[in-house]
Amino acid sequence: MGAPYATPDDLREALVEGGTIFQTAVDGVYHRSWDWERVLRGVEGHVMAQAVVEGAPRRWFPPIMPREEFLKTDYVRSFPDLVGSIDVFTGGDKEHRALLAVLEDGGDWTAHLTPAEVVLPSSVCHPLYGNLPTDVPADGLDEECSGWSFRHEPSLDPARMQIFRIYEYVKVGTPEQSLAHRDEWLERGLAALQQLGLPVRSEAANDPFFGRVGKMLAVNQLDSQLKYEMVVDLTDVKPTAIGSSNYHEDHFGETFGLHLADGSPAHSACIGFGLDRIALALFATHGTDVDAWPAEVKAHLALA
Amino acid sequence: MGAPYATPDDLREALVEGGTIFQTAVDGVYHRSWDWERVLRGVEGHVMAQAVVEGAPRRWFPPIMPREEFLKTDYVRSFPDLVGSIDVFTGGDKEHRALLAVLEDGGDWTAHLTPAEVVLPSSVCHPLYGNLPTDVPADGLDEECSGWSFRHEPSLDPARMQIFRIYEYVKVGTPEQSLAHRDEWLERGLAALQQLGLPVRSEAANDPFFGRVGKMLAVNQLDSQLKYEMVVDLTDVKPTAIGSSNYHEDHFGETFGLHLADGSPAHSACIGFGLDRIALALFATHGTDVDAWPAEVKAHLALA
Structure with missing residues (x-):
């Protein structure tokens, strides 16, 4: 079975014409329609329904996080090109006048700003580790x-x-607990996505580590089979990852001081369901008219 | 009737102890519980149910917006202290090594970043105006x-x-259309919030304009009665605004080039329902056990 669209351009144009997303002046920044939002919330509910640990804490993070905690993730070392740092203005009237003068001259007014105590998270579990019992x-x-x-x-x-x-x-725990989490959730995730009519499969993968050193890190990650992606073909160009299951070894345990009973750093694993990517896959697969989607898919998404 | 809490500290502590929100290392940055999220989505649904113009376009904005459009709002002039500008890294291996050296020395590594083409929106309608027909x-x-x-x-x-x-x-249109929008929505908004059991009232208000010039702008805004807030008493300290109805005169029409048929700049008005603030007011008023809230309130929020 071929992919539903030949190219990402074809897919984007279909979604914009269908009123599913709105393009803006900046590439990769979209306004979402209510259809997109209600599908996304349905996907989230379907993902939440897969939970196996009763009473596990659930947190919804805001789109900003403490800078100090972000720095502990080492993301600036491994993926500097993806980071979003936030600057704010802390001056008075005089400094403001200086800023406005630069702005009016078309200069870099942001040189008058200072780093905030918050940044944008690059991955959803980053704001978690600093808030766990050590x-x-x-x-x-x-x-x-x-x-x-x-x-x-x-x-x-x-x-x-x-x-x-x-x-x-x-999951934060022993290496065995973490690996089991990654592997069991990969199977569970694939099954949950297949219920939504998505022809999904798993592939060993690596993160886009930066630069020359990063190339080696990526090869090592792939060789060690630390990361698996759940991928689906939306276009003929390349598969699209709509989720991933990751074993972090002791990376976060070490840097956030999370210890096992024997004092050694805890290991961790996470499975991430890409909610916007899954919504995208659903619109690409089932079309832009949500009401016409298969009844079984709508039932899983709690869409009337 | 007194406010439900004596101070903001008391209210925050009750919400944290009740598991409704989680405090983080940074003041004003909270993780939300599922209870908070489902209440907030219920509030959004209740607000959406108040719509009077059938088929009006609806957009969900991401938490970033184009920098150029943000600059057109003039927010940097009037509220510089509230702005969040985003910086990114655009260098190669050599520049990255320099950045990491500064980071390891505890210096300002963000000096090695450059302003992104996106910023954080300061108000929800800011990303709208640049995407409307002129x-x-x-x-x-x-x-x-x-x-x-x-x-x-x-x-x-x-x-x-x-x-x-x-x-x-x-609403974007004539001065009369804009003023009618502000005033009719203020009444509609108060009624909708009262349905949720919130003892809300309206008050003339001003935005927190910056600095010495700002003080005059704030007085002028108040004198001209451009802004009304919907407020409720959550603590004995001061009223809390949970929404506002604003007449912008031709501010956005002028700067975004939105014209009336006669070529003059369009006027505009908006009513904003503060979804997180309304959720806060509901938890403060009805308690942290959502299941025990009044049946009528739960019905309006579509909470089973």
Whole structure:
């Protein structure tokens, strides 16, 4: 079976013509229609319905997070090109006049700003780790979180939005608990997405580490099979990842001081369901008229 | 009738203890619980149910917007202290090494970043005006939009979050159409909020214009009765605005080139329903156990 669209341009144009998304002056920044939003919320509900740990804490993160916690994730080292840092103005009248003079001359008025105590999160679980108990219990920690990720990679491919939502199931515990979480959730995630009529499959994957050193890190990640993506063919150009299941080893345990009972750093794993990407896949697969989608798909999304 | 809490601290502590919101390392940045989220979505649905113009376009904005459009709003002139500008890294391996060296020395690594083509919106209707037809029809334009606002004013008052959601009904047209929109929606808004059991009232208000010049602008705005807030008493300290109805005169028409048939700049008005603030008011008023809220309130929020 071929992909529903030949190219990302074809897909984007169909969505814009169908009134599903609105393009803006900046590539990768879209306004969403109510259809998009209600489908996305339906996807979130369907993802939440897959939960297996009763009573696990659930957090919805705002689109900003503490700078200090973000720096602990080491994202600036591995993915500097994707980071979004926030600047604010802290001066008085005099400094404001100076700023406005530069702005009126067409200069860089942002040189008059200073770094805020917040940044944009690059991944949805980043704001979580700094808020967990540092003594990890024997069964590990099970957490759910939902929020926005900013990644600065302007593109006209509708699958590459600059800011998008992810729902994550996170496990912090032993290496065995973390690996089991990643693998069991990969199977569970594929099944949940197949229920939505998406012909999804898993692929070993790597993150887009930056620069020359990053190339080696990416190869290492792929060789060690730390990351699997859930992919679907929306265009003939390349598969689109609509989720991923990741084993972080002790990366977050080490940097956020999360310890197992023996004092060693906890390991962790997460599965991320790309809510905007899954919505995109649903519109690409089932068309822009939501009412005409298969009844079974609408039932899973709680769409009347 | 007294306010439900004596101080903002009391209110925040009750919400944190009740598991309704989670505090983070930064003042004004909260993780939300599922209860908060489902109440907020219920509020949004209730607000959407008040619509009077059938088929008006609806847009959900992402938490970022084009920088050029933001600059047109003149927010940097009037409220520089609230603005959030986004910086990104555009260098190569060499520039990255330099950035990391500064970061490791505890210096300002953000000096190695450059302004992105996007910023954080300060008000929800800001991303709208640059995407409207510039020839405004005789009946005016009716638009609905929902999204995130960033305002940098770190505080422990739970009513003063750094980033929060608003649903807006916007009118662009003649002065008469705009004023009628502001006034009719103020009445409609008060009635809709009263249905949720909130003892809300309207008050003439002004925006927090910056600096010495700003003081005069604020007085002028108040004198001209351009802005009304919908306020409720959540603490004994001061009333909390949970929405506002605003007449912009020709501010956005002028700067975004929106014209009436006679070529003059269009006027505009908006009513904003502060979704996070209304959720806060509901939890403050009805308690942290959503299931125990009055049946009529739950019915309006479509909460089972």
